[in-house]
Amino acid sequence: MTTRWSYILATFVLSFQVNAQAIRQQEPKAPYSYEVEEVVFQNTIDGISLAGTLTYPQKGSDFPAVILISGSGPQDRNSELMNHKPFLVIADHLTKMGIAVLRVDDRGAGESEGDYNKSAMSHFVKDTKSALDFLKTYKKIQSNQIGLIGHSLGGNIAPIVASEREDIAFIVLLAGSGIRGDQLMLLQKAMIERKMGVPEVSVAQAQTNMKGAYDIILNSDGKKEELQKQLNEYFTTKFAGMIPEQQVKTIAEQMSWPWFVDFIKFDPAPVLQKVDCPVLAINGSNDVQVPAEENLQAIEKALIAGGNEDIQTQVLEKLNHLFQESETGLPNEYATIQQTFSPVALEIITDWIEERTK
Incomplete structure (x- = not known):
């Protein structure tokens, strides 16, 4: 679960200051060395339009691609929190490495229609499936090489989609939970x-x-x-x-x-047992919101029980729930850290995807 929601439930009263003027050093700035398209597509089942940004290399075609799925609470396409834009940083890095990326405003956030807090998890699943169907229409995208990257709650949505669709090439779980x-x-x-x-x-x-x-x-x-x-x-x-x-x-x-x-009420295990595409699950050792050991062990156990043979789980030292290099991992530290997303984590994700989309 991401800070903007779960931390309220976790502590009720803890608060911290955010410097709205902080300049985050990893945030990419235009002009970009790749193509950037602002897109709008439909979730026809729920009758809402969803808006996002698609990035892909300037030269070539048949690109592998990923859809980024945010954590809990209505978030924009950059998953902006405390002046950090982790999805922008991830998209910039992956696109420079030859991987197309679609990041989307959650329903009710940014330019997307709908009401997040009146929605069920099943609605977020339908939004992701709609993003997948939209992405498969792009001629430059290799339609059988589209994967999902889900952070926190998005790390639950990704396996649900992968368990229900045969056209998911892989999933990456960033601080995804493995326990109820x-x-x-x-x-x-x-x-x-x-x-x-x-x-x-x-x-x-x-x-x-x-x-x-x-x-x-x-x-x-x-x-x-x-x-x-x-x-x-x-x-x-x-x-x-x-x-x-x-x-x-x-x-x-x-x-x-x-x-x-x-x-x-959600128990990830039965869903994970139905996922047969390659899975990368990574957590930070300083993550106090989705603790690494308990959740990675549960994720791996469920995937193995389902017969999945392409699994990689890894604990990344000193990283917190947002995948920042941290001291305590406590949420009141998030805003004070200049780093938006660990370069080590970015390299692990990129290398793993490249190995499975050659």
Whole structure:
């Protein structure tokens, strides 16, 4: 899960300053050494248009290609966060290496239509399939060499699409989760609090409190209004006098969003067992939002159980959830780091894709 959403759930009260004027050294500037097209295509099933940017080399044709899938929360095509634009950096690097890249505004963000927080994970799957169908119409793109790169929640969407479509050449999971959503969120919360020096007794109490909320979601029948009411009553009882009433209502509302409910209930293992295309899964050792060891082990186990024989998992030292070189990995460090995306991670991704698209 990305910071703009999950960190609110993980801590409720932690905040940090962002320097809006910061210049990120990795951000590419025009003129570019490759072709850049602003594109619009349709998700005909849901009746919305999606907007994005397609980049590809100036010379040649039959390019392999990737579609970038963002993490949680409505994000623009650059996945911009705290003045970092990681998808722009990734697209720039891959395109210079001969790989076409399509990055898209999430529904309800940028120039795309729709409402993100009224959408389910299944809607994001349909958006990605629509992007795939659109990309396959380009003559310069090699239609049987299109892969998906998903970050965080996008690392769940990519396997779902790959399990349902036979025309996915490969998938790359950047901090994708391998354990059920409620378990991931509890693990995330505990790791963040321990790194912040929260006493163990408080960590344990917080786990109990949040597990109760997630259990309500796990047992819900999909009716948002009823779920929101139950969560509001639960948090009011648990945090009476500790958290303002309006904040309790906001938390209950956000935890009732359809996509978040889906995520809490989502177990990646059965989906991963159906993925038979090559898979690269990488996480940072400092990732406190999708901890590397637990999730990579679960991803690999599920893929092997399904018979997938082209799997590479790797922990990258010192990288955080955004794949920045970091000290603590805590989200309050993200804005202070100049690096947007680790060059080491970029090279690993590029080399792996090139090996599978020769």
